[in-house]
Each structure stands twice: as structure tokens, then as C-alpha cells.
Amino acid sequence: MIKVGVVGGTGYTGVELLRLLAGHPEAELRVITSRSEAGMAVADMFPNLRGHLDVRFSAPDPAALAACDVVFFATPNGTAMQSVPELLRAGVRVIDLAADFRLRDPAVWETWYGMPHACTDILAEAVYGLPEVNRERIRTARVVANPGCYPTAVQLGFLPLIERGLVDTATLIADAKSGVSGAGRKASVGTLLCEASESFKAYAVPGHRHLPEIRQGLELAAGHAVGLTFVPHLTPMIRGIHATLYARLTAEPGDLQALFEQRYAGEPFVDVMPAGSHPETRSVRGANQCRIAVHRPQGGDTVVVLSVIDNLVKGAAGQAIQNMNLMFGMAESLGLAGVALMP
Amino acid sequence: MIKVGVVGGTGYTGVELLRLLAGHPEAELRVITSRSEAGMAVADMFPNLRGHLDVRFSAPDPAALAACDVVFFATPNGTAMQSVPELLRAGVRVIDLAADFRLRDPAVWETWYGMPHACTDILAEAVYGLPEVNRERIRTARVVANPGCYPTAVQLGFLPLIERGLVDTATLIADAKSGVSGAGRKASVGTLLCEASESFKAYAVPGHRHLPEIRQGLELAAGHAVGLTFVPHLTPMIRGIHATLYARLTAEPGDLQALFEQRYAGEPFVDVMPAGSHPETRSVRGANQCRIAVHRPQGGDTVVVLSVIDNLVKGAAGQAIQNMNLMFGMAESLGLAGVALMP
Amino acid sequence: MIKVGVVGGTGYTGVELLRLLAGHPEAELRVITSRSEAGMAVADMFPNLRGHLDVRFSAPDPAALAACDVVFFATPNGTAMQSVPELLRAGVRVIDLAADFRLRDPAVWETWYGMPHACTDILAEAVYGLPEVNRERIRTARVVANPGCYPTAVQLGFLPLIERGLVDTATLIADAKSGVSGAGRKASVGTLLCEASESFKAYAVPGHRHLPEIRQGLELAAGHAVGLTFVPHLTPMIRGIHATLYARLTAEPGDLQALFEQRYAGEPFVDVMPAGSHPETRSVRGANQCRIAVHRPQGGDTVVVLSVIDNLVKGAAGQAIQNMNLMFGMAESLGLAGVALMP
Amino acid sequence: MIKVGVVGGTGYTGVELLRLLAGHPEAELRVITSRSEAGMAVADMFPNLRGHLDVRFSAPDPAALAACDVVFFATPNGTAMQSVPELLRAGVRVIDLAADFRLRDPAVWETWYGMPHACTDILAEAVYGLPEVNRERIRTARVVANPGCYPTAVQLGFLPLIERGLVDTATLIADAKSGVSGAGRKASVGTLLCEASESFKAYAVPGHRHLPEIRQGLELAAGHAVGLTFVPHLTPMIRGIHATLYARLTAEPGDLQALFEQRYAGEPFVDVMPAGSHPETRSVRGANQCRIAVHRPQGGDTVVVLSVIDNLVKGAAGQAIQNMNLMFGMAESLGLAGVALMP
Secondary structure, three states: OEEEEEEEOOOHHHHHHHHHHHOOOOEEEEEEEOOOOOOOEHHHHOHHHOOOOOOEEEOOOHHHHHOOOEEEEEOOOOOHHHHHHHHHHOOOEEEEOOOOOOOOOHHHHHHHHOOOOOOHHHHOOOEEOOHHHHHHHHHHOOEEEOOOHHHHHHHHHHHHHHHOOOEOOOOEEEEEEEOHHHHOOOOOOOOEHHHHOOOOEEOOOOOOOHHHHHHHHHHHHHOOOOOEEEEEEEOOOOOOEEEEEEEEEOOOOOOHHHHHHHHOOOOOOEEEOOOOOOOOHHHHOOOOOEEEEEEOHHHOOEEEEEEEEOOOHHHHHHHHHHHHHHHOOOOOOOOOOOOOOOO | OEEEEEEEOOOHHHHHHHHHHHOOOOEEEEEEEOOOOOOOEHHHHOHHHOOOOOOEEEOOOHHHHHOOOEEEEEOOOOOHHHHHHHHHHOOOEEEEOOOOOOOOOHHHHHHHHOOOOOOHHHHOOOEEOOHHHHHHHHHHOOEEEOOOHHHHHHHHHHHHHHHOOOEOOOOEEEEEEEOHHHHOOOOOHHHEHHHHOOOOEEOOOOOOOHHHHHHHHHHHHHOOOOOEEEEEEEOOOOOOEEEEEEEEEOOOOOOHHHHHHHHOOOOOOEEEOOOOOOOOHHHHOOOOOEEEEEEOHHHOOEEEEEEEEOOOHHHHHHHHHHHHHHHOOOOOOOOOOOOOOOO | OEEEEEEEOOOHHHHHHHHHHHOOOOEEEEEEEOOOOOOOEHHHHOHHHOOOOOOEEEOOOHHHHHOOOEEEEEOOOOOHHHHHHHHHHOOOEEEEOOOOOOOOOHHHHHHHHOOOOOOHHHHOOOEEOOHHHHHHHHHHOOEEEOOOHHHHHHHHHHHHHHHOOOEOOOOEEEEEEEOHHHHOOOOOOOOEHHHHOOOOEEOOOOOOOHHHHHHHHHHHHHOOOOOEEEEEEEOOOOOOEEEEEEEEEOOOOOOHHHHHHHHOOOOOOEEEOOOOOOOOHHHHOOOOOEEEEEEOHHHOOEEEEEEEEOOOHHHHHHHHHHHHHHHOOOOOOOOOOOOOOOO | OEEEEEEEOOOHHHHHHHHHHHOOOOEEEEEEEOOOOOOOEHHHHOHHHOOOOOOEEEOOOHHHHHOOOEEEEEOOOOOHHHHHHHHHHOOOEEEEOOOOOOOOOHHHHHHHHOOOOOOHHHHOOOEEOOHHHHHHHHHHOOEEEOOOHHHHHHHHHHHHHHHOOOEOOOOEEEEEEEOHHHHOOOOOOOOEHHHHOOOOEEOOOOOOOHHHHHHHHHHHHHOOOOOEEEEEEEOOOOOOEEEEEEEEEOOOOOOHHHHHHHHOOOOOOEEEOOOOOOOOHHHHOOOOOEEEEEEOHHHOOEEEEEEEEOOOHHHHHHHHHHHHHHHOOOOOOOOOOOOOOOO
16 A cells, blocks of 8 residues: 555545545545644535545645655645755655646746746756656656646647657647636636636736646757647636647648558557547546547648647646656556446 | 347437446347347447447347346337236346336326336336345345436435335425426427526426326325425426435434435445435436435525436336346346446 | 615625716716725726726715715615714715614614614615505605515515405415625635535525515505515526515405505516516616515315515616606606516 | 618517617618518517507508518528519619528639529629628618628628738638527427537538638729638527637738727727727627727747627617618617627
């Protein structure tokens, strides 16, 4: 049994992590910390866990965390980087679900997150936890930077095209739509049901923090700088991201469907749907899955890729479990076999 | 491995049954029939099952069903009763998720379902599949009548009071609210998103088919006739039933909280919440669970019981699996350990 | 033109009042105060008002309010009572959309609202603004206590039965369901889309502040004390209240449908629907309307009344405009002719 | 008073047209036809109209329609073109809310709508009813082709850029999201609440009927052929379209904000929002309004335009009333002053 610690865990990413850990046969939750909720039973905050998880939030305690094999950070950005060095010294491996270790360049991090990075020396060794790109490096990583939700959906959709050099990487467009849970479980007017339901809007068009993360991933695949326009939108639903991706072909691509199927052959959590498909976000609700379809409307020069995930699962907690499985030599899909809830 | 057949299976109860069967370690789906969809891969209709269930709908075939250990009927009312006698003769056990075997009196059945019953001789042996009442009889039953969704929520809420003779059974009120999936997966204007979302209404106030079913169950518990007003409502959400139950105390009841906790002590799928609780339907979304709270507002004579289930799980497919587990001597909760999806 | 002031106005009741005032031909908004938003254009907070209302929030200013003919308070409970005496001295008439003047007994007010009443002398003259009961007194009132949302729906549904002495007033039950806008526009976790959508729950079962208000109104109609169990629920939608009311007949009631139709004959904003109807909340979305249906299931002793309103219109801002129209001798329906938005 | 006839009217476009006609001071609904619902009171089908519209559906009757000043067709595609010639001969003017007269080239019409056009001679005189482009021609038109919902939102967003020749018209992208009411009020599985809520998907990526309509409008503005990728999506809400438009600058555009403001200066129903805005669809719910914002993310070469409408109002019935007002010399905004419902 892997001894697991969770820092944070009162947000949506946290409760989803707990749901998945509760059903994981080889993981044992030893400690979950929350400064504000110390002493409270986790199942009192999240009644879906009643009968499944008999544990209380505790005040942060370095010793308790140091006794774990792995610690997940489900904390606000800028928190994990304060504690990770000490955990590593104690021999604990870390999976950060926030953004602290996602960007390789600390200057870019500071620009987009508004604070200097606290442990730039660790950035170099941290592995970006997208198994479909970095599987082997994840196995041995001490620190895994779990990807953002939008970056997961967008990169998985663009990678087959970019890796093969088929599209103009200067004019990529990612029009992405997210359910409201992406905004987290914090009191705010903008995500009240009465504000966010029965409405649709774009946000952060001038610049969203996931832009540099996506760009970094695509540039690693391309081998050079890319130009990306990224427009996120808020959709009136709880879970799900739908990325609609546009790229201009620069060469005759051959069979795009086959290209995608080959790229993801053997991937347990990327499902290339049949030609002509339109994946629905609900088909992955609660499941660690990315479903992708590729189109070439009217046979023109623009490729359209549709990529859907559950932002809380393949876009956060599920991918974190997938990374844990890899890091500890377990079957990659252990504890992740749940079927999406539909309807 | 239990060899399982499913008749029907293109509706919401059906796909939920398939989701649960896909995760059940001791059940193997051998055949799923659908006259209209014969030949179609199940996962083409329900893409959440892609990668989990590699089976096609087939035309109804008595021999294929006769080779199963158990056959679930997820069909419209009046269908199962046409085929069950033959299956029983073949030694197959049956779990009917429709209403065909729920009412013991064929005259009542004919009144509410508008057709004569096709196999009244089997009615007598059919066991009403509410494990919290009939667990032992279910173990040996050849035919289990899986309870309706409203009846499950309402009976589990009223039973502790009625079994102890604490309330006036002539004036019971069940005000129940259901998500739209209770209306099934059929093309109809009334359950379009544009008709049923952002609105709330009662329906079938003059009389709903679940009224005689609930009354029958309560009368068996009371030992005499009961008077029940049952008002169902349509709530703008997909899954979930919330029953708000009102009963007049006729005797000093003592500690109601303790009464409920004792009644359901040891029940794996009934959770009596702490005193003062207000259970949310989402706390059981996707889970085979009934959560109950009991209140006595202002210390008056009216007891208010709040009872929530997922209509597709404890109210249908999950309870059916629970019954199958009992019938075949397996652990009652096998394949039913999934945590509710929240948020 | 009536010179109108609004105190508060940054909440849902406020923006709905502004929407209706913007379309009222005889009302002119002179001042809208908000301590926190002073200086901000109202249309910057509520973009639906762009092009319709060119006014800014201003800091509270007694002189500006004193120059109005009528001042609406769309403020938290306990605010209006601080300012009303001064406004009355200045000859301004007041419509309070909060609870400050709804309860006649200051001791009851203090019990349920947790603070002593600041101007108990005005309580006696304040008129409860339910035009279907108090139309004539409203015309000349200086202070109108605009009814609560639940109390409007519940009283209008029960009144015909109670006024005629047909039911047992000791065992009344009001099972009420509200959209989330009833909880107001304030940052809170419980009313986030991710918490309140796709779920249903009861709340405040031990006691809700609208209970004494409803009871007071029913007791005035009955002429004696009544026993009422009131259970409010949160429904996953923005607008709408559906009250399902249960009462035991104590006498042969005759034609209930005719009774209700006669009671509300000539009422511009109460619509008794045809026998057998099930009113939907969406049929009154955005409209100052209460639609009612009365049932007697299976011809038994229990009468079921279904009563729907838009909580922000007939349950708040629309009723306030209706009261203003009465107070200033205008046609009662002036500015209130908008058709409900459906779908 | 303008004598108005409506053909069709049992769908969402129809009921919205009735809502707006009920509040129009100079229009009088004389006849509304529906073969299937003849004899039924309109308010029995649409209870929001109870008390506002006392009229019954009647069987189609050419004489009754011929006695009208204007007839609206709210019918399926291919219906209006069967009757329009006869109405024109009778001197009746026509506003078709379907697609019959939107495409100038009958061959294109046949390609996308799958049937030959029945009155190609009228196509030449029919005026495309986008007042922001064709205001003067609409005034005198005998037949107005009311634009589609997507085409309204997309064209209004692109026009300022294309008319000024600032962008590469070969690589335009319109990523559009619609509420479910765009799919109409017909029984179908795909738009059930349980299928379409809590999910998001693209559809018709290979080709949607609104593509040629949009392209035709943009080509007229550009003066040459354009290349457009149009991807529509289904959003889990009732009303609203959000078009996110992408275009590559080919010249230094100067002040884009000023460009848009000047283009729509004086337009009563196009609102260019302040720089940096993100319009929400709810800000136009129920209102005949298009709100637009223009962005140039990171100062790059890609312009992003956000354009929102209510698909049933500015995208259908409201624009039809706007056209009627123009055709009959009334104030363009008569009967269209309603404020959007928010929340």
C-alpha cells in the first residue's frame, strides 16, 4: 500500500482526488491537511464520502507528511513550492495539482503568477505530468507537475498534428469551453448558479495563465516557437472541457484519422473516436479519459480537432492518480476504471 | 461468473445497469437484446461505455436468454410478463426493473396499468425487491420485482415510523421531487431541455402509478389500510429523487433519531444522517445509496422525513444489482462501492 | 411622474426592480444608493440595463431620498427600519422589500430576526402589501411591507380555503420549492453553480423566517391560531417558487374550482388555472403573476393546491411596483404587462 | 393597427413572436394557423400567454391570410415558398423566419436544403432582413428573409473588419455556441434535458446550413469570395448564442474599438461594449440586442470578436418585428424595448 498525504483538499480537485483514492486498491490516505478545517471529518464537508472515507482534516504537520510515500498538493498556486524542498529531503515524492512546477522558465512563471518562484532549482527536475508525452520520465520523477485542465485537452488535441509538422504553428487557435468547477470551490459572485447558469461567456481573452503552459508544451513538440490564440469560455455546467482546435495545414496530411489513431494507439486514457464523431463532454464525466475527433471541413486547409475531458479527472485528480500509478510501478489504470456517468 | 442477460437496455435504466455490470467483478454480460437496435454496438449508443463494454444489441432470442443465470428486464411496463414464464421454465432467474410484478393484486395492476396481467400465477411468488424489507426472501426468489424509484425513497423514509405504529397512517403525505431521467429516454416534448429546465412543476396529482405500489408496501408494514397523498414533481436536473414525507404523531415517539438509526443499523445502502441534516440528492449521484434525515419541526406533532436517492441507482439499476448479489449468494455490495460524484 | 428612490439595489431584487422601473411609464428613478458601489454606473454592474438606465449608484443621502415621492428599500433585513421614520417625517412614502415591517408583533420579529425592532410605533400603521388581501389599505398607506416570496405563494394558495372555513387549520402543510435567486446575490459557497445545480435539498426544516409571516397572514384570515408545517427546498434553477399546499377538509367544500375562481375573479395578477392543471414556474418567469390550481386527489379529504410565482416579481419587485401603483392612484397593472419568458 | 397573420407558431420562434406581438402597440394578431393544433387556444399550449392573447390556432386559410397586412412564417424550411407567391399577389407582405428566401442562388439552396426552390423568381426581390446592412431596402420589401440566428451573430461581429478590408478573408473562423432552443420544439432524443444538459459538444462540423448563409453575407461585404470555417456547438442552456470570431489582420487596423463603435453608432440594437469586455449571453436574454466586444490578444495579429444575441429574439422573432417596423414605417424599436431578464 502506498502511503498518501494530501495538502489542501477542501476544493473540487481535492474532493475528486479523495473520491478516486477511496476506490484505489493500493493507496491508503494517511493524512489530509487543511489549516481552516482542521478537526472536521472529511465526510462532513463532502457527504458523498460518508461510509467511504473515515478521516479528518488535520493541521499541516511536516512530520506526518514526511512519513508518506507521496504527497499530493491540491492547494492554490504558490503554496506547494514552499513545502516541496523539505518533502524531497525527507524522501517523499510529490504530485502538485497546482501550477507551481508546470513552467520551466521561472521568469515566465513570475510574469503570469505574480510572484517570484520559491525553488527554481527544483523546476529543472520537475516532470510535466502528461503521461502521453512524458511517461518514462514520470516513472522516476520526484516531483510531478500535474498539467492544467485546459492544457491537457488542448495539447492532446494538437500534438499529433504538430509532432508531424503538418500545420502552421504560427496561427494555432484553441477555443476552449469549461464547466464552472474549473473556477474552484470558493465563495464568489461570478460563479453563483444565478450568475453562471443559463449564460455563456468568454473570459480572460487578453491572456489566461494556461496560455504559457500550453505554448510551452506545443513548442517542445514543435521544436520551435509557436503562435497560439487561446480563448477560454465559461459554460453553464459543472464538469467538462471541450476544446475546439483550429490549425492550417501546410502539407498534405494523408489520413488524419489514422494519424490520430496511431499516435494514441495503446494509450489507456485517450480515445480517438470514429471519423465524423462529435464527442460530448458527458461521455467522460467522472472518468479519466480524453476523447478526440478530427475533422477537415469541406476538405479545406483547416483542420478542426475536438477534444473533451472531465476537467476534474483527466484534467486534474484522475491524471494525478495516473501519475502516481506510474511513479510507483503500478498498473497505469489502477483505480481509474470507473465508467463515465451518463446521463 | 454469473451469466447475465439484459432485455431492453436502450433507456436510462438500461445504460445505468450496463455501467454497473461493466464494473461488477462476478457478472458477465452475455446478451443484451433490443429489437430496434439489433446489430448496433452498445458503445455506439452510449459512448461512456467505449472501452468498457464490447457487446452489440441483438434481436430477442429465447435460447440466448435461456442460457443465462439471470435476466434483467429494462423494458416498458407489460413486456416482462410476456416472457418471464418461459424463462422460469428454463431455470433462469429474473429481475424486472419495470412494474409487472410489483403489485400483488392483479386487479389493482389492471386498474393502474391499463391492461390485464399476463401471468397472475407468478405474481404470488414474485418477491418485491426492497432488500431492507425482504432480504431473506430475495435470496431464494426466482422473480424479483425491482421497486419503483419513488416507492424506494418513500418507503424507506416512512417505514421506521409505521413499523413502530407511531403515526396516523390515515393522513400520510409524500411530496416527492424527481430529476427528469425518471421520465426515460424517449423523444417527447415535455422533457426537452427547453421545456423542463429552469422550471418546476407537479404532475399526476390526480393519481400516479407509484401510489398503489407505495401504499401496498406501507400497508404491509402497518398491517392495515393506509391513507396516502402522493404528489410527484419534476425538478430541473438529470438524476435524483428527494422525498419529503409528513406524518402526524399519534404517540410520544421517544428519540426519533435513534429509532431511524436502529432501524437501518447494518444496512449497507441506507445512511441515516446526523440529527438536523438536510440530505442533498447530489450526495448520492451515481451511488446505490439512500440518505435519510428525520425532523420534528418546532417540536410539534408533525414528523418530517427527508429521503434522497439516485433514481437510476438505488431507485433502479443499483438496487437491481443489489438484488442479483443477494440472489446469487454474493456480497450484497459487490460492484456497488462507487462513491457518488460530487460536484 | 412619480419620483422614485431606491436604497440598496445591487442584489437580485434590486436589479429586477430597476428592470421594471425602466419600463414603467409613470415612474422616474431619481436616486439609487449603495454605499459600496457609489459612483459606479448601474449598467456596468447589470449589463442588461445598458441603454435603458443611465444612472449611477450614489452614497446614501437623506436629502436626495427626501425629495422623492416614494422610496423602495431593497436592503438586508434590519436596514429600512433605521431610516423610515425620517423619511416619513419628510413626507416620503416607503415600500420595504425586506422583512422589517412584515410582522406585527415586535417580539416575534426579534425572535426570528435576532435584533430588537427599531421603530415599533410604525409597525402598527405599516400595511402588509398583499393587494389581494389589503388593496384598500395599501392605497393610503405611508409604509408598505412588501411580502416575502414564499409567503406570497403560500397565502394566495391557502386563502380561499381558510377564509371559507373549509379546512383543518391545525394541520396545514406547505411544501415549497424555490429557485436559487431567492438566496440573493452574495458570494457564498452554498449557492455556487457547482453546489446548487443538479441537486435538490430541503433547508431550514427546523424553522424558516417566513414561517411566522405566513402564519400571521393565515391567522388573520382564519380569525384564530393556525398550525402550519413549512418546509422550503432549494431547486436547481434561477427563478420561481412552487408551493405545494396540503389541507384536510373539515366540511364538504362544494366546487373547489369555482371557489378559487370566485375568490380571485377580477384579480389582475392571480390566475386560477383550469381544473386538472399543473402550473409550471416558467409560465410566470419574469411576470407579475401567481398561477394556481386546486386538486382533490382521488376525491379524498386532502386538498392539494399548487401555487407558482416568480420569486423576484410577484414575490418581490413586481409586487412592489403593484403596491406603488395602488399607493399613487395609478392603474394597478401599469408597467407590469410583460409576458413571461417561455421557453 | 397592422393586421398580422402568423403561419406556424407552435415552435419556439412562434411563441416568442407571439410574446412580442402581444406587447406591440401597433400590431394586431388576426390569424395564427396550425394544421395540427387547429381549434386549440394558443394560451393552452403556451400558458405564459394566458391573459395576454385570446386567440385560437386555425386551419390554414388563404383568404384569412390574404386579409392581413403582413404574414410571418414560423414554419419549417421549404414551407413558406409554397405560399408566398399567392400572398404577394394578394398584396400581403411577408416575413419568413425560415431559410426559404435567405440564399440568393437557388442551386446553393437546393444543395444545402435538399429540395428545389419553389419560386426562384421571388428570390431576386427578397431582401435579407439584417437591418444593420439592408435597412433601406427592407423598408420597401415585399418579402423579407429573416436571417438565421448564427448568421446574425456572426455577420454583425465580422462586418466592421471585412467592410474595411482589414483582415484575411480566406481564413476566417467562427466558433459559435448556441442554447438548445435553436434546435426547436420538436420531440427528439438529442435535445432532451437528460441528453443536452450538463454536457457540451460540437455538431455539424462537416457542414451546417448556416455556413452558406454567413458566407454569402460576408462575401457581399467583402466584394469577393471568402473562406470561412464555421463550427457550431450545443450549450446546456435554453437561450443565447455566443459567437467567438477569429480573423488575421492584414493591415494595421488602428483603433479597433473605435472602428466598431463607429460602425454601429446609432444602431438601436447593436451594443459595442467597452474595450476589454466579455459579453454574456444572459445580458440579452429576451431582448432584441446584439452585444459585441473586440479584442486583440497580446497585441498580436489575430483579432477576436465576441458577439452575443438571444437566438429567439435578435436571432429570430425580435429581428422579424424590427423588420416589420421598418416595412410599415413605424419606429424601428416599437415593441422591442423590453429589458433582458437577468438573472
